[in-house]
Amino acid sequence: MKFYGHLMSRATIKDIAREAGVSPSTVSRALADHSAISGATKSRIEAIARRLHYRPNLQAKSLRTHSTKTIALILPEINSFFVPEMMYGINSAAAERGFSVMMFQSDNQLEREKALLWYATELSADGILLSLSEESENLDHVQQLVQSGTPVLLLDKTGRAEEFPGITIDGAGTTARAVAHLLEKGHRRFGGVFGHPALSITQNRRSGYLHAIDQAGLSEMQCPTLEVTQILEISQNLRRFLAAFPDLTALFLMSDELMVHTHHELCAMGIRIPEQLSLIAISDGIAPYYLHPNITHLHHSGFEMGYQAARTLTDAIKAQKNDGTRLKSAVLETKLCVLDSVRQHLQL
Amino acid sequence: MKFYGHLMSRATIKDIAREAGVSPSTVSRALADHSAISGATKSRIEAIARRLHYRPNLQAKSLRTHSTKTIALILPEINSFFVPEMMYGINSAAAERGFSVMMFQSDNQLEREKALLWYATELSADGILLSLSEESENLDHVQQLVQSGTPVLLLDKTGRAEEFPGITIDGAGTTARAVAHLLEKGHRRFGGVFGHPALSITQNRRSGYLHAIDQAGLSEMQCPTLEVTQILEISQNLRRFLAAFPDLTALFLMSDELMVHTHHELCAMGIRIPEQLSLIAISDGIAPYYLHPNITHLHHSGFEMGYQAARTLTDAIKAQKNDGTRLKSAVLETKLCVLDSVRQHLQL
DNA sequence: TTCCCTAATGCAAACGTTTGCATGATTTTA
DNA sequence: TAAAATCATGCAAACGTTTGCATTAGGGAA
Numbered sequence: 237m238k239f240y241g242h243l244m245s246r247a248t249i250k251d252i253a254r255e256a257g258v259s260p261s262t263v264s265r266a267l268a269d270h271s272a273i274s275g276a277t278k279s280r281i282e283a284i285a286r287r288l289h290y291r292p293n294l295q296a297k298s299l300r301t302h303s304t305k306t307i308a309l310i311l312p313e314i315n316s317f318f319v320p321e322m323m324y325g326i327n328s329a330a331a332e333r334g335f336s337v338m339m340f341q342s343d344n345q346l347e348r349e350k351a352l353l354w355y356a357t358e359l360s361a362d363g364i365l366l367s368l369s370e371e372s373e374n375l376d377h378v379q380q381l382v383q384s385g386t387p388v389l390l391l392d393k394t395g396r397a398e399e400f401p402g403i404t405i406d407g408a409g410t411t412a413r414a415v416a417h418l419l420e421k422g423h424r425r426f427g428g429v430f431g432h433p434a435l436s437i438t439q440n441r442r443s444g445y446l447h448a449i450d451q452a453g454l455s456e457m458q459c460p461t462l463e464v465t466q467i468l469e470i471s472q473n474l475r476r477f478l479a480a481f482p483d484l485t486a487l488f489l490m491s492d493e494l495m496v497h498t499h500h501e502l503c504a505m506g507i508r509i510p511e512q513l514s515l516i517a518i519s520d521g522i523a524p525y526y527l528h529p530n531i532t533h534l535h536h537s538g539f540e541m542g543y544q545a546a547r548t549l550t551d552a553i554k555a556q557k558n559d560g561t562r563l564k565s566a567v568l569e570t571k572l573c574v575l576d577s578v579r580q581h582l583q584l
Numbered sequence: 585m586k587f588y589g590h591l592m593s594r595a596t597i598k599d600i601a602r603e604a605g606v607s608p609s610t611v612s613r614a615l616a617d618h619s620a621i622s623g624a625t626k627s628r629i630e631a632i633a634r635r636l637h638y639r640p641n642l643q644a645k646s647l648r649t650h651s652t653k654t655i656a657l658i659l660p661e662i663n664s665f666f667v668p669e670m671m672y673g674i675n676s677a678a679a680e681r682g683f684s685v686m687m688f689q690s691d692n693q694l695e696r697e698k699a700l701l702w703y704a705t706e707l708s709a710d711g712i713l714l715s716l717s718e719e720s721e722n723l724d725h726v727q728q729l730v731q732s733g734t735p736v737l738l739l740d741k742t743g744r745a746e747e748f749p750g751i752t753i754d755g756a757g758t759t760a761r762a763v764a765h766l767l768e769k770g771h772r773r774f775g776g777v778f779g780h781p782a783l784s785i786t787q788n789r790r791s792g793y794l795h796a797i798d799q800a801g802l803s804e805m806q807c808p809t810l811e812v813t814q815i816l817e818i819s820q821n822l823r824r825f826l827a828a829f830p831d832l833t834a835l836f837l838m839s840d841e842l843m844v845h846t847h848h849e850l851c852a853m854g855i856r857i858p859e860q861l862s863l864i865a866i867s868d869g870i871a872p873y874y875l876h877p878n879i880t881h882l883h884h885s886g887f888e889m890g891y892q893a894a895r896t897l898t899d900a901i902k903a904q905k906n907d908g909t910r911l912k913s914a915v916l917e918t919k920l921c922v923l924d925s926v927r928q929h930l931q932l
Numbered sequence: 933t934t935c936c937c938t939a940a941t942g943c944a945a946a947c948g949t950t951t952g953c954a955t956g957a958t959t960t961t962a
Numbered sequence: 963t964a965a966a967a968t969c970a971t972g973c974a975a976a977c978g979t980t981t982g983c984a985t986t987a988g989g990g991a992a
Contacts, residue, residue: 246732248948259972264950274970289732291706295646296948299977304643306686314672316664316870323671324662327689336707338654339687341675358639359684384594384637496874503876522664526844526874528851596978607942612980622940644978647947935992942985950976960967 247288255284267292298360306336307549308356312344312369312393317492318520318538322392325542326365333550335362346371353381363387363549368395370435375400387552389563391545396436401563403545407437407518408444410534410570411490414516415448417532417572418486422581423514424454426486427477428461429494438463441490441518470497475505485581486514492523499527510579521573529576536570544568595636603632615640646708654684655897656704660692660717660741665840666868666886670740673890674713681898683710694719701729711735711897716743718783723748735900737911739893744784749911751893755785756792758882758918759838762864763796765880765920766834770929771862772802774834775825776809777842786811789838789866818845823853833929834862840871847875858927869921877924884918892916 249267253260258277266273266281284290298304309326311319323339330337338361342349349369356364366378366388372395382388382400390402411428418426428445431438442461449459462477464470478484489495495517499509507513509529517524517531520538524531544566552563597615601608606625614621614629632638646652657674659667671687678685686709690697697717704712714726714736720743730736730748738750759776766774776793779786790809797807810825812818826832837843843865847857855861857877865872865881872879892914900911 246948249950250948260949261951261973262971264948265971268950272970277970291702293647293708293948294706295643295652295708296977297950298643299641299647299947299979300949300951302977314668314675316668320662320664320668323687324689327662327687331688336686336688336703338684339671339675340679340684341672354639355684358642360641360643500874500876523874526848526871528848594978597980598978608979609943609981610941613941616980620940625940641978644947645980647949647977648979648981650947933992935990937988937990939988940986943983944981945983946981947979948977952975953973955972956970958967958969961965962963 246293247285247290248293249290251288252281252284252290255288256281302360304360304362305334306338306359306361307363307365307546307553308338308340308352308359308361309365310340310342310349310352310356311367312342312349314341315493317523318392318536321520321522321538322542325537325539325544326546327542328539329543329546330550333547335546335550337546342369344369344371350377353377357381357384357386361386362553363389365545365549366390367393369393370432387549387556387563389545389549389552391541393435393437401565403541403548403566403568405536405541405568405570407440408447410518410536411441411444411488412448413570413572414488414518414534415445415452417516417574417578418488418514419452421486421514421578423486423578424458424581425481425483426459426488426514427481427484428459428488428490429474429477429498430461430463430490431494432465433463438490445488464494467493467497470494471501471504474498474501478505484513486516486578489515489517492517492519495519495531495533496523496527499531510577514578514581516578518570524573524575531577532575533573534570535573537568541568594641595633595638596641597638599636600629600632600638603636604629650708652708652710653682654686654707654709655711655713655894655901656686656688656700656707656709657713658688658690658697658700658704659715660690660697662689663841665871666740666884669868669870669886670890673885673887673892674894675890676887677891677894678898681895683894683898685894690717692717692719698725701725705729705732705734709734710901711737713893713897714738715741717741718780735897735904735911737893737897737900739889741783741785749913751889751896751914751916753884753889753916753918755788756795758866758884759789759792759836760796761918761920762836762866762882763793763800765864765922765926766836766862767800769834769862769926771834771926772806772929773829773831774807774836774862775829775832776807776836776838777822777825777846778809778811778838779842780813781811786838793836812842815841815845818842819849819852822846822849826853832861834864834926837863837865840865840867843867843879843881844871844875847879858925862926862929864926866918872921872923879925880923881921882918883921885916889916 249260249263253263263281266278327337340352342352346369364386378388390400394402394404430442460481464473489498509515515531517533518536519533521535524533597608597611601611611629614626675685688700690700694717697720712734726736738748742750742752778790808829812821837846857863863879865879866884867881868886869883872881
């Protein structure tokens with residue numbers, strides 16, 4: 237135990253050993269509850285450790301054991317939808333399993349994403365949770381990382397990559413279920429509002445939409461789609477869209493962001509929901525309750541996704557030491573929550 | 585360089601040294617751009633490092649240098665308001681300064697908060713950002729940590745603690761400004777809606793409210809307050825409150841959460857905003873734009889708070905090595921954003 | 933020529949753990 | 963009673979860095 241200025245430095249295993257009159261190895265084993273150490277010695281050492289406020293140095297431990305009990309989370313951005321819930325889930329699962337989470341944001345830039353992946357390996361993160369940036373078309377950098385032996389699990393924004401394990405929802409299927417609900421409620425003329433066409437998440441959901449209306453014998457003339465490239469332009473886009481298709485009785489919104497902005501715009505236009513226009517969305521299930529009327533949606537739980545991703549990853553990390561079990565992809569369930577924004581439409 | 589199974593292990597400084605025919609110390613200095621190493625050697629070593637995909641082992645470095653370039657962030661919860669913006673700010677400032685952020689949540693439990701603080705020191709976090717749990721009345725655990733030499737900076741939820749440095753907003757002053765805006769707009773009968781009375785954040789804002797109406801010569805009979813203990817009960821609370829004080833022309837909402845719930849409830853009651861009732865809130869400036877009409881609010885930037893907190897903390901960490909500069913508290917500005925939810929009230 | 937100075941590099945210890953192997957003491961077995 | 967087995971502990975090396983203090987070689991000054 238040394239003194240720096242007025243501060244007592246952290247007690248180490250050696251300090252405890254000296255105090256207890258045993259060797260450092262005995263202390264190490266005692267604190268790890270190793271079977272070769274007698275009960276008497278263990279309790280004596282534990283008492284001293286407590287008295288000295290002993291805290292193991294996790295860097296030293298990691299250095300020795302090659303395990304940091306840390307996962308890195310790399311997100312394209314931190315917004316107010318979905319992401320907080322997902323973080324909550326990740327944190328919960330990680331904490332339950334004794335893992336810590338380091339959080340990074342790539343700001344939707346491929347270069348930053350690469351740099352952060354690299355940095356995560358410098359930190360010796362035991363595993364990586366990665367949600368891809370918008371620019372991440374080519375995934376060579378991920379491939380490289382996987383080859384280096386670090387478990388990488390994609391989540392939410394997984395690009396087109398079936399080559400890597402990831403946790404996602406079935407965007408196409410979920411969208412199809414939303415469409416099915418509109419059909420059940422008698423709607424035959426509705427629109428689909430989608431995000432940036434370059435994103436795989438948009439493409440999945442849009443293809444689900446098109447396939448569903450096709451199955452129902454409807455054409456894209458009857459059920460047109462709107463792709464919103466710039467969220468700031470949604471106001472004009474939406475007005476133009478509704479003006480071009482004045483007979484729509486409902487809208488499908490592919491995300492929370494589109495939902496709140498669309499809802500706002502409709503309020504501003506004086507359109508009553510659901511009397512004049514019904515709404516159904518894919519949502520993480522929070523914002524629908526803030527809006528009025530409450531929005532019928534397909535609940536895509538951020539918590540669930542985060543929790544499952546962190547659980548899968550940490551389990552794989554533990555398993556890795558034994559067999560070389562590979563990470564498994566998963567497609568999460570979404571659940572239809574019928575609230576107040578879709579009305580029964582009477583067909584003429 | 586060793587081989588484990590089919591995987592090549594990470595190259596170390598020793599590998600580079602062997603390859604370059606120099607000693608490990610030379611490699612270390614070369615990569616650190618130390619002046620004692622010749623330019624020729626430096627570039628030779630850098631080339632080899634690149635070729636071998638060398639990544640420094642940060643655990644080893646930390647062990648040697650007693651600096652992890654890491655800060656721990658401990659939050660009571662991760663919700664959809666304010667917190668994501670704050671995290672974004674923290675991450676941005678940390679990243680700019682070469683720090684990583686480990687994220688933990690105390691779930692509003694004092695015991696977990698204590699455990700996490702302890703764990704953060706085991707991780708040798710260079711500093712800690714702490715937003716207090718609801719249960720954290722007594723701050724002995726923080727005191728203990730500070731004495732151990734770890735820089736701790738409170739943010740947002742700082743309790744009643746003036747003894748510790750923290751980043752906050754002026755809750756009382758901000759509330760007073762909101763009240764002033766209502767007064768300017770001619771309102772003389774309005775209500776204040778507040779959160780759980782045990783929270784210091786509530787107490788600050790409420791005292792600001794009471795002081796402001798007192799200054800204006802109004803009584804609590806004329807400008808009553810409502811304290812919402814359970815957010816789920818806001819519906820009944822609000823209806824009862826409005827029934828008890830039917831002559832109110834405006835409401836002040838102390839937080840985003842109260843704002844969205846109140847707005848929703850008023851919509852459900854068919855009360856038109858701002859024609860029948862004006863609203864003003866303290867908000868992080870995101871949700872006000874989702875609601876219709878857009879809510880006039882005092883903008884309390886989560887990004888700003890997070891950014892400033894992380895900047896202050898990392899600067900202090902760097903300074904600590906030289907002088908023992910102490911962390912400085914700061915009270916952030918809030919800005920009045922006049923939108924569409926407060927109407928001019930004509931007095932009789 | 934001798935001496936000193938500077939530039940470039942190497943040696944070895946240290947940071948705080950963990951762990952395979954050896955050691956010594958005690959108990960069990962034959 | 964001697965050998966073997968068991969138990970509790972210690973020794974020392976290793977993880978991958980950094981860094982104070984040599985060491986060496988070359989070049990200039992005296």
